[in-house]
Amino acid sequence: MRGQGPLSGVKVVELAGIGPGPMGAMLLGDLGADVVRIDRQTAADLGIDRGSNKWDLLNRSKRSVAANLKVAEGVETVLKLVEKADILIEGMRPGVTERLGLGPDECFKRNPALVYGRVTGWGQTGPIAHAAGHDMNYIALTGALHAIGTTDSGPVPPLNLVGDFGGGALYLAFGCLAAYIEAQRSGKGQVVDAAMIDGASNLMTAIYGMKAAGRWKQERGTNILDTGAHFYDVYETSDGKHVSIGSIEGKFYAELKEKLGMAPDAMPEQMNPAKWDEYRAEIAAVISTKTRDEWCDVMEGSDVCFAPVLDMDEAPAHPHNVARGTFIEVDGVTQPNAAPRFSGTPAGKPTVAPDPGHDTDEALSDWGFDADEVARLRASGAVS
Numbered sequence: 001m002r003g004q005g006p007l008s009g010v011k012v013v014e015l016a017g018i019g020p021g022p023m024g025a026m027l028l029g030d031l032g033a034d035v036v037r038i039d040r041q042t043a044a045d046l047g048i049d050r051g052s053n054k055w056d057l058l059n060r061s062k063r064s065v066a067a068n069l070k071v072a073e074g075v076e077t078v079l080k081l082v083e084k085a086d087i088l089i090e091g092m093r094p095g096v097t098e099r100l101g102l103g104p105d106e107c108f109k110r111n112p113a114l115v116y117g118r119v120t121g122w123g124q125t126g127p128i129a130h131a132a133g134h135d136m137n138y139i140a141l142t143g144a145l146h147a148i149g150t151t152d153s154g155p156v157p158p159l160n161l162v163g164d165f166g167g168g169a170l171y172l173a174f175g176c177l178a179a180y181i182e183a184q185r186s187g188k189g190q191v192v193d194a195a196m197i198d199g200a201s202n203l204m205t206a207i208y209g210m211k212a213a214g215r216w217k218q219e220r221g222t223n224i225l226d227t228g229a230h231f232y233d234v235y236e237t238s239d240g241k242h243v244s245i246g247s248i249e250g251k252f253y254a255e256l257k258e259k260l261g262m263a264p265d266a267m268p269e270q271m272n273p274a275k276w277d278e279y280r281a282e283i284a285a286v287i288s289t290k291t292r293d294e295w296c297d298v299m300e301g302s303d304v305c306f307a308p309v310l311d312m313d314e315a316p317a318h319p320h321n322v323a324r325g326t327f328i329e330v331d332g333v334t335q336p337n338a339a340p341r342f343s344g345t346p347a348g349k350p351t352v353a354p355d356p357g358h359d360t361d362e363a364l365s366d367w368g369f370d371a372d373e374v375a376r377l378r379a380s381g382a383v384s
Contacts, residue, residue, distance in 0.1 A: 004348035005032025005338075010180070011367070013038060013081050014062065014089045015102070016356075019135075019160070020119045020168030020196065021091030022058040027173045028087070029061030030338035031347050036363045037062045038078055039356035040069070054331040059353035061338075065364060066357025066384045073382035075101045077364075083110045084367050086183075087176050089117045093132075094124050104191050114189040115179040119172040121163070123195030135163035138196040142167075144204050151221035151228075167199030222273070224248070230280035231256065231270060234309060241292035245283070246305035256304045260286045357384050 003009075010033040014025040022037075029035035037059065053059075065081075068074035079102070082088060088107060090097050097103045104116045118124060121133040136157045139145045149156040172194035183189050207225075210216035215224075222228040231247045247256040253270050257263070260283065267279045287295065292308050299306040310318060316327035316334050328337045331352050338347040360383050364374050377383045 003032060003034070004346075005030070006342050006345040006347075008032035008345070010034070010087065011085045012036065012087045012089065013078070013085045015078075015092070015097065016040060017091035019058075019091065019164045020172060020194075021089055023165055023169035024117070024119060024172035024176070024194075025089050026058050026061055026350075027169065028176070030350055031342075032345070033087075034366075035062040036081060036359075036367070037064045037354075038069075038081075039064045039066045053353045053355060054333045056353035057333070057335050060330070060335075060350040062351075062353065063359035063363045064354040064356050065360045068382055068384070069100050069102070071380075071382055072101075073377060073380055077377055077382055078102055079106065079110050080369070081364075081367055082107045082114060085111065085114060086180055087115045087117060089119070089172065089176070091119045094120065094129050108189060112189060113183045113187050115176050115183055115192060116189065117172055117176040117179075117192045117194060119168050119194040119196070121168075121196045123198060124191075124193045135160035135196070138163040138167065139200045141197055142201040142204060143208070144200050146218075147204075147207065147220065147226065149220040149226075151219070153220070155220070162203065163196045163200050166203055167201075168194060168196040171199035171202070228273070228276060230267070230276045230283055233280065233283075235284055235287040237290060237292040237295060238288055239291040242309040243287065243292055243295050243299075244307050244309055248305070252303050252305050255302060259299050259302060259304055262286075360384065 007028055010028065012025060012028050012033050012035040014021065014035055014037045016022075016037055016039045025035050025037065065077075067077050069078070082102075090102075098105075107114055107116055120129070121135075121138040122129045122131060136145065139157075139162045140155075144162055145155045145157065148158055148162075172192070175192040175194050179190050179192050207216060210223075211218075217223055217228075220226060224232060227233050229248075231245065231253055234242050234244050236242055245256065247253045250270070254264065257266050262282075267275070267282060269275045270279075290298070295306075296308050300308070315321060321327055325337055327334055328349065329335075330350055335350075338350060360378075361374055364377075364383070365371070369377075374383075
């Protein structure tokens with residue numbers, strides 16, 4: 001919610017896009033920043049069928065100004081907003097904002113302290129920087145996609161969580177805030193080049209370290225964290241559902257055996273990969289004798305490192321998520337709440353995504369445009 005949270009008072013201009021740019025801006029808006037999204041006149045101009053705005057979760061916690069960037073006055077309107085902004089976010093291909101007259105050079109002339117956040121798949125430079133792509137393509141070049149999967153599955157795209165949102169949106173928001181802190185000291189802004197290929201590669205840091213140490217094999221499903229190990233895997237229960245078990249440490253492994261009804265000396269060679277398939281079959285046989293909920297009664301809350309595998313209908317109703325308010329309902333839509341939590345400056349409740357241009361008058365007024373100027377811009381078609 002604007003004005004409530006640790007980023008209260010921070011002003012953000014977001015040039016409308018899809019995927020990681022909107023999510024990066026959403027993260028800032030959820031924590032209290034005043035995010036003004038520059039929309040085109042209709043969502044259809046972006047190739048988006050939003051349906052009801054209440055489902056457009058990546059554009060929650062923002063206001064919308066509809067500007068015509070094909071006319072000089074529309075571009076000038078955005079540049080005047082940039083003069084008051086702390087951060088600008090854009091997710092277009094390299095060179096597009098420059099052609100619009102909204103590139104870093106033009107913006108820094110108006111506001112030398114601006115943080116200019118750019119998020120793309122391949123980055124602003126490099127031999128394929130201008131090529132089209134999607135999440136799966138970006139993580140394919142990092143080693144991440146090759147590593148995700150089982151021995152017989154082939155590489156499995158992990159939704160679009162690793163590239164778009166983990167490697168893109170989170171690193172965009174993190175980079176913009178780091179540059180914002182530096183700008184408060186120096187008075188000088190800078191460009192943040194948040195490339196999904198860079199962010200996703202960075203997420204793989206620990207795995208690359210394990211590989212360098214000889215503790216990670218290239219073959220999927222043969223390692224300690226990729227379903228290779230019997231003590232770090234998902235098992236099917238008697239009702240066709242699943243539970244997750246991650247008993248890596250010795251004391252947790254011992255508790256797993258106790259909860260499974262096994263003798264303390266059962267499955268003794270925990271870290272011997274040659275035994276993993278044999279031990280996995282033993283665990284699977286036991287897990288298959290009870291339902292998922294029955295195993296929750298046995299293991300949940302223990303040090304086994306256990307959790308039931310929930311679907312998206314079940315997850316919001318889990319008692320732990322309910323107790324923490326991990327999910328909330330906004331306008332009848334259940335959705336993840338703002339994160340992380342802050343003890344002194346808690347974030348407010350996210351607001352529903354606005355229609356394009358819904359907040360044009362209010363946002364322009366709040367950012368220093370007088371009523372006559374807004375009326376003139378409307379009459380000229382520069383904003384709507």
